[in-house]
Structure formats: C-alpha cells, structure tokens
Amino acid sequence: MYRLLFTQVLRRFDAETVHHATVRALAVLSVLPFVRRLLFRWLAPTDPALRISAFGVHFPGPFGLAAGFDKDAACAEAVAALGFGHVEVGTITAHAQPGNPRPRLFRLSGERALVNRMGFNNHGAAAAARRLRRTRGVPVVVGVNIGKTKVVPEAQAAADYVASAAQLAPLADYLVVNVSSPNTPGLRNLQAVDLLRPLLAAVKEVADGTPRRTPLLVKIAPDLADDDIDAVADLALELGLDGIIATNTTIDHRGETGGLSGRPLKSRSLAVLRRLRARVGDRITLVSVGGVEDVDDVWERLLAGATLVQGYTGWIYNGPFWASRIHRQLSRRVRRHGLKSITEAIGRTA
Numbered sequence: 001m002y003r004l005l006f007t008q009v010l011r012r013f014d015a016e017t018v019h020h021a022t023v024r025a026l027a028v029l030s031v032l033p034f035v036r037r038l039l040f041r042w043l044a045p046t047d048p049a050l051r052i053s054a055f056g057v058h059f060p061g062p063f064g065l066a067a068g069f070d071k072d073a074a075c076a077e078a079v080a081a082l083g084f085g086h087v088e089v090g091t092i093t094a095h096a097q098p099g100n101p102r103p104r105l106f107r108l109s110g111e112r113a114l115v116n117r118m119g120f121n122n123h124g125a126a127a128a129a130r131r132l133r134r135t136r137g138v139p140v141v142v143g144v145n146i147g148k149t150k151v152v153p154e155a156q157a158a159a160d161y162v163a164s165a166a167q168l169a170p171l172a173d174y175l176v177v178n179v180s181s182p183n184t185p186g187l188r189n190l191q192a193v194d195l196l197r198p199l200l201a202a203v204k205e206v207a208d209g210t211p212r213r214t215p216l217l218v219k220i221a222p223d224l225a226d227d228d229i230d231a232v233a234d235l236a237l238e239l240g241l242d243g244i245i246a247t248n249t250t251i252d253h254r255g256e257t258g259g260l261s262g263r264p265l266k267s268r269s270l271a272v273l274r275r276l277r278a279r280v281g282d283r284i285t286l287v288s289v290g291g292v293e294d295v296d297d298v299w300e301r302l303l304a305g306a307t308l309v310q311g312y313t314g315w316i317y318n319g320p321f322w323a324s325r326i327h328r329q330l331s332r333r334v335r336r337h338g339l340k341s342i343t344e345a346i347g348r349t350a
C-alpha cells in the first residue's frame with residue numbers, strides 16, 4: 001500500500017515539501033497522548049531479547065532514526081511510537097539559521113537514495129532546548145546531534161559547539177558532535193585530528209559536567225581516508241569518548257551537489273564500520289548508519305561490531321512501519337540463531 005502511495009502520489013511532490021509536512025504531522029501526533037500511546041503499544045519494540053545497553057543508556061531495540069529528519073526536536077515521541085529504538089534529533093546549531101537555498105533535497109528513486117544540501121537548517125539550540133524540556137509521554141531515547149553555525153569562522157568552531165552543548169547536553173540521553181556534513185563550508189576540515197582534539201575536549205568537558213554525565217560521540221564521514229579513520233578512532237580512545245557514529249553522507253557521487261545517502265552508501269559505510277571495529281575492538285560503542293534498508297543490513301552491521309544501527313533514507317522508501325517491522329524480524333532472527341539476547345550477535349564476524 002505504501003509503495004503505491006509513494007510511486008503514485010508522494011513522488012510527484014517536492015521532496016522537502018513532503019518532509020516538512022511529515023514532520024508537522026508527527027509533531028501534532030507527539031502532543032496527542034492517547035494516539036501516541038496507542039501507537040507505541042502497537043509498534044514499539046518490547047521483546048526483552050532486543051534490549052541493549054550502550055554507554056550507560058538502555059535502548060529497547062538496536063535500530064534507531066539517524067539525525068537529519070527531526071532537525072528541531074519537534075516529533076521524537078511520535079517517531080519512537082512508530083517503532084524506532086532511539087531518535088537522534090538535529091543537526092542543531094548554536095544559532096538559528098535558514099540553511100542553503102532551495103531546492104536542496106532530491107530523491108534518486110531508482111537508486112533508493114537521497115541527495116541533500118540542506119545546510120543545517122534549524123531554529124537553534126535555545127528553541128530545541130525548550131522542546132526537549134517537555135515531559136516525555138512515552139519512553140524514548142533521544143540523542144542530540146550538534147553542528148557548527150555556518151557564519152562562525154573555523155577558528156571559533158569549538159566555542160560554537162560548546163555553546164550548543166551547554167544548552168542541550170543536560171537534556172540529551174547522548175550528545176553527538178557532527179563534523180562530517182558536506183553542506184557547511186569547511187566543516188569536514190574539523191575532522192583533522194589537530195583541529196578535532198581541542199574541539200572534542202572542550203565539548204566533552206561540558207558533557208561530563210552535566211548532572212548525569214551525558215555520553216559523547218563523534219560522527220564521521222565515509223569519505224575519510226583509512227589512515228584518517230584510524231586517527232579519529234585513536235583520538236576517540238585517547239579522549240575517552242563514548243562512541244563513534246559511522247557514517248554521514250558521501251560526496252563521492254555524480255549529479256546534484258550535496259551529500260548522498262541510501263543504498264549507494266551501503267558498502268562504504270560497512271567498510272568503515274569494519275575498519276573501526278578492527279581498530280578499537282569493543283572498547284568504544286560503534287553506531288553504524290548509511291545504506292541500511294532492511295533487517296539483513298541491520299543484522300550484518302551488528303555482526304560486524306555495531307552496537308546500534310540507524311537509518312533514515314530507507315524510511316522514505318519503506319513507509320511508516322519500517323522500524324517496527326525490522327525490530328519484529330530481529331526478534332525472530334535472534335531466536336532462530338538460538339541466542340538469548342541480541343547482544344550475543346554483536347561483533348561475531350568482526
């Protein structure tokens with residue numbers, strides 16, 4: 001049914017228009033307690049065998065929504081009610097900004113992919129903090145992804161990230177430093193270890209100082225050279241970060257300018273995960289994202305060493321119940337393999 005709706009109706013509308021309409025609808029659902037709770041009981045993962053603990057946070061299932069969809073923390077509860085085990089909101093910047101000019105979001109339906117050059121469009125950290133302070137009507141793990149404000153020069157990037165972290169870290173279940181989007185000029189330069197070390201150290205000081213000590217992760221690009229991946233992994237261990245998210249979108253493609261996500265990213269994202277696992281073992285949590293389409297992809301990432309897996313583009317092509325379906329299929333797979341818990345699958349082929 002959803003495939004028919006997508007091909008006959010949704011595909012005919014501008015991608016960003018559909019995106020904003022979906023977020024608004026889910027934001028309304030987030031403030032309708034009866035409907036939200038009903039959906040949560042029906043679709044959220046409840047199998048004890050799927051529960052995972054990572055960096056001191058308990059997740060009802062390993063599969064979550066990547067950053068980029070709920071940019072302003074407007075609808076995390078509704079997203080969780082549709083079956084995601086966690087929701088990463090953002091990317092949020094210290095100051096509100098409109099992002100890049102439209103059009104800036106493009107479907108590649110034949111490749112089951114997206115190209116975006118959104119440019120961190122969001123209402124800023126203060127607005128997101130107001131939403132995150134609301135009492136959560138359903139249990140949902142919320143990660144907060146922060147990035148650099150476009151107008152802030154590179155030399156002041158650390159202070160800009162710290163400003164966001166100061167407002168958002170106390171309200172997040174975990175915090176992510178995004179230095180890997182291709183759509184903010186100069187941002188990916190911050191992945192160089194000499195620049196990344198002081199930035200992460202400054203944000204970590206803020207995260208460590210929250211009442212519950214907010215776990216801190218860094219999100220990297222798939223386009224890093226292997227030596228640079230190793231260097232970031234070593235830095236994460238050196239600084240005592242809680243995790244690495246691999247990977248963001250890629251600029252290694254033809255066509256519209258921007259970051260490519262979806263099926264074409266699958267093999268590189270998996271390769272980066274395997275390299276990270278070989279470098280860090282199980283000393284740090286690895287979160288895999290990029291090209292995840294179905295339960296086979298999620299299972300493969302877990303076996304390769306990811307503790308958590310995220311998707312986003314696949315949701316667009318597979319419909320609203322995608323995450324719930326994947327968690328149900330994971331429950332069956334755990335039992336088929338004779339495992340007591342999905343944690344027993346993590347890293348088996350690493």
